[in-house]
Amino acid sequence: MMQAPLAGRKSADQKTLVEVSGLYFGGREFIVAAGPCAVETCEQMDVIAKGISGCGARLLRGGAYKPRTSPYDFQGLAEEGVPILAETGHRYGLAVVTEVVAPDHVAAVAAQVDMLQIGTRNMSNFELLKAVGRSGKPCLLKRGMSATLEELVMAAEYIMAHGNSHVVLCERGIRTFERYTRNTLDLSAVPALKELTHLPVVVDPSHGTGKRSLVRPMALAAAAAGADGLLLEVHHDPDHSWTGDGRQSLTIEELRRLMFELRTILPALGRTLNYRFSVDEQSRTEVMISGQENHLSLAGVMPG
Ligand code: PEP
Ligand code: MN
DSSP states (O other): OOOOOBBBBSSSSSSOOEEEETEEESSSEEEEEEEEBOOHHHHHHHHHHHHHHHHHHOEOOOSSOOEEEETOOOOOGGGGGGHHHHHHHHTTTTTEEEEEEEEEGHHHHTTTTSSEEEGGTTOOOHHHHHHHHHHHHOOOEOOTTOOOHHHHHHHHHHHHHHHOOOOOEEEEOOOSSSSSSSBBTTTTHHHHHHBSSOOEEEEEEHHHHHOOOHHHHHHHHHHHTTTSEEOOOOEEEGGGOGGGGGOOOEEEEHHHHHHHHHHHHHGGGGGBBSSSSEEEETTTTTEEEEEOOSSSSOOOOOOO
């Protein structure tokens, strides 16, 4: 392992909580971020934000700047998409996360959202890592599709070395010879990263599999592997999403079923959804547990 004095784990019990506007990644609460691949319209975001908040998700995701393989594909609403995401999410009490693709965009986007995402194609864009470091904004750092775990940890080290310790790592699948799935979701990365670092780790089974039918089982497996949360693509009308990622997006009803199952299995893993606790600011550890499930009711939605 290369030298990672900031991101590397120094002792077996070292664990960092990363706060994102009152939510804590890396604590007892299992945090679910959900939303479309791309911000398309105000109406689309409203339906999705309402749906996911009703299911118990805590963050609204949605790309405004979309790094697309083809220059002829929809590139995202860019700066017009960011306020749509932010206003819609905040209206429903959701924190918001969106991708930044260029150092020049970081300050303007950081001023509007709760968390910045660095996508797989930019994990090794060192100028972007430095700019997000300087912004001080919580960051969801996705693993490069061909990056080793060590390279991911060193990318986190870049952000931290530039002044930002609020980094959450995300396993989103890597390129292998397998073609049935879009990527190969490396769930062993979850416990491995927890050995290597003290940072929270979340899993994106949407890009990790590329197939809607595989998202739910892999999301449950991610929870079992010790992930601190999920990043999920959810669309109210996936067949008409403006990016090809509709095929890996859950519908809101599918998200509801997944949340129901998570609510059932997480307690066996010492975790829960919608957990209330307070944090000792000095030690950044949980000090008081007042945890009750919140008011969300899933009565009547027992999955068939
Ligand atoms: C995304 O989250 O929409 C995205 C583009 O993900 P990735 O960078 O993992 O491909
Ligand atoms: Mn996507």
